[in-house]
Amino acid sequence: MRLLFISQLFDPEYSIKGLAYLKELQAQGMQIDVITTFPNYPTGKIFPGYKVRPWAVEQHGGVRIIRVWSFISHSKSKLARALSYASFMISSSIAALSVARPTIIYAYHPQLTTGIVASLVKLFKKVPFITDVQDLWPDALAATGLQKEGFIYRVLGKVCNKVYSNADHIVVLSDGYKKALVERGVSEEKITVIFNWHASEGLDVHQHSTERQARGGEFCYAGNIGAAQSLSAVIDAFSRFSEASVSLRLIGEGVEKEKLESYAVEIGAKNVFFSGYIQAAKVGIELARADVLVVHLRDDPLFKITIPSKTQAYLNSGKPILMAVGGEANQIILNAEAGVCASPENADEIAHAIQELISLREQWPVMGLAGKSFYQEKMSRAIGVKKTLSILNRLQARTQ
Known part of the structure; x- marks a missing residue:
């Protein structure tokens, strides 16, 4: 089987379904090609050791990675993001139309634009594809400010529904997503729930240092600091x-960071303390320093x-x-x-x-x-x- 991802x-960006995942699939006898761009997320700056080119090929343990040009900018504007998505979709x-014909295509991130690419390849090469729904568009955009009554929302909704129709199978990250797609008319048999896992799940950080017990608890949030996270209520709390009793450390970048710092x-x-962007490989070390981890949307x-x-x-961190x-x-x-x-x-x-968590401090290791x-x-x-x-x-x- 030849898989095009x-x-x-x-x-080297933080990607749940990344190289480690594909190597496990490859170990089952698959040939795997990856089409991606040059690593720049979340800072919008090219990672050290990389240079933007029209086309570059890497080999990682037999997985072939094809990097193509896309618009890359450190600007946080919606226009810059749209240009990034659109340019990658074209490239x-x-x-995808140039590489050897795959057996199956796996369209991962972002699901709308990669779903369009997979639909195009399916049309010309008659190849089935899987689309992986990590964000329920256009609902996710509405949750961050896009008007539901607007033209863009309606167009995106129709395009998403077309991708779902074209896809031979759909992977979703929650039971709720599956229910939402079924309500939109997608066949239940066409959808599989696969929970995301921790991309660095091999790292064991669950140990609690006894020397920390004498001081207040350190809570930590690590991730994007944007409109969807809406962290002002957390800071308020x-x-x-x-x-002396408790502190909060916010690790990451995002469009709301400066506003929240002022708040x-x-x-x-x-x-409440703010830290900047930390490379994905070092996040586990930072989680290990914390006593309690925070999630908020x-x-x-x-x-x-x-x-x-x-x-x-966070679950895997222990x-x-x-x-x-x-x-x-x-x-x-x-x-x-x-x-x-x-x-x-x-x-x-x-x-x-x-x-409540402070009062249950002795139970933290058990939790x-x-x-x-x-x-x-x-979820592994x-x-x-x-x-x-x-x-x-x-x-x-089905294709044989």
């Missing part, structure tokens, strides 16, 4: 505690059926979790007995959850290990690879 996001289409100063949140119906990717990373997303994500933490939950954008509930066990049993990469192989084998059998 298309993703604008790929190693990757040319590349932490500002109600003294630095923290304005409300006197002296126990804006209070939006879409996010009730979303499982933020950091959920798996640390207790403060989850304030609602819906399916909160339920996972409750089922795993891996932490305490609160409603999103509710500073009072978040503050109550912080206080962390329970979360890690839950992850290994239900091995489980995801097994489900992916099942889909690929079924599609291959």
Whole structure:
């Protein structure tokens, strides 16, 4: 079987379904080609050792990676992002039509533009494809400010539905996503739920240092700091505690970071600290320094059926979790007995959850290990690879 994997996001960027995932598929006898661009996320600056070219080819343990040109900018504007997506869609289409005919295409990130590319290749080369829905477009865009009544929203909705129709199979990251697509008319038999896993799941960071017990708890949020994360309520909640009892460290970059830094100063949140972007390979080290890990998203119906990717990373870290997303994500933490939950954008509930966690400090190692066990049993990469192989084998059998 020859698999063509298309993703604008790929190693050495933080990519859940990246090189390690593909090497496990390759170990099952597959030939794998990857079409991606030059690594620049999330800073918009090319990673050291890379130079933007029209076309470059790498070999990593037998996985061939084809890097194509795309518009790259450190600007956070919507126009710059749209140009990035559109340019990669064009370049990757040319590349996908140029390489040897694959048996199956896996369209990964972002699912709309890679889904369009896969649809095009299917039209000309009669190749089945899988589309992987990591964000439920256009709903995800509406959750960050796009008007649902607007022309762009309607067009994107129609294009997404066409991609879902063209796809031979759809992978989604949550049961809620599957239900939403079924309500849009997609056949239930065409959809498989494969939970995301932690891209660096081999790293063990669950140990709790006894020398930290004498001081306040250190809570940590690591990830994008944008409109969807809506972290002002989290900062508000932490500002109600003294630095001696608890602190919050926010690791990452995003369009809301400067605004939130000013807000923290304005409300006197002296126990809230901001760190900049940290390379994906070093995130695990930072998580190991923390006592409790924080997840938060804006209070939006879409996010009730979303499982933020950091959920798996946090569960696998073996640390207790403060989850304030609602819906399916909160339920996972409750089922795993891996932490305490609160409603999103509710500073009072978040503050109550912080206080509850402080009072349960002796149980933190127990919560962390329970979360890690839950992850290994239900969300590990091995489980995801097994489900992916099942889909690929079924599609291959249909084409023979």
